[in-house]
Amino acid sequence: MGRRKLEIKRIENKSSRLVAFSKRRTGLIKKARHLSMLCDVDIAIIVFSAHGKLYEFCSSGSNRQDYLRL
């Protein structure tokens, strides 16, 4: 999905890799949020970056008002 087709293997150029990480991480979480809302499911995502930084996403469950989980 870009100007050129990208081979799915580690991007060797560091700045390109960081840019791709930022863009695709955002895209992944957006897709998870949409899936959660469209299909009424709960999703959690954990991303552990190469430098140990943690990114997380969790659908709040606010879209699951049809029953109560304890």
Added chain:
Amino acid sequence: MGRRKLEIKRIENKSSRLVAFSKRRTGLIKKARHLSMLCDVDIAIIVFSAHGKLYEFCSSGSNRQDYLRL
């Protein structure tokens, strides 16, 4: 991404919702795998369906051979 633009809210038709769940769950996990490989990061995804079925994805870490975690 389909024949028509889709509003991001719960799909009321059950069979449409199940089809969307199947397709989008697969797509989400594919994107996670690509992100993991391209950017050399570890990712875990947990999906808890409306009927209590659990789906999970975890990048194996096989793309993280640069160091050993204990």
Added chain:
DNA sequence: ATGACTATTTATAATAC
């Protein structure tokens, strides 16, 4: 390093089988 742009690729909604 961000943030916008856009040409192009990728994902998928509707459809057909």
Added chain:
DNA sequence: TGTATTATAAATAGTCA
């Protein structure tokens, strides 16, 4: 129900501000 096709929407790689 499942699989394949295809028209269209969405994501994004490279680029530039």
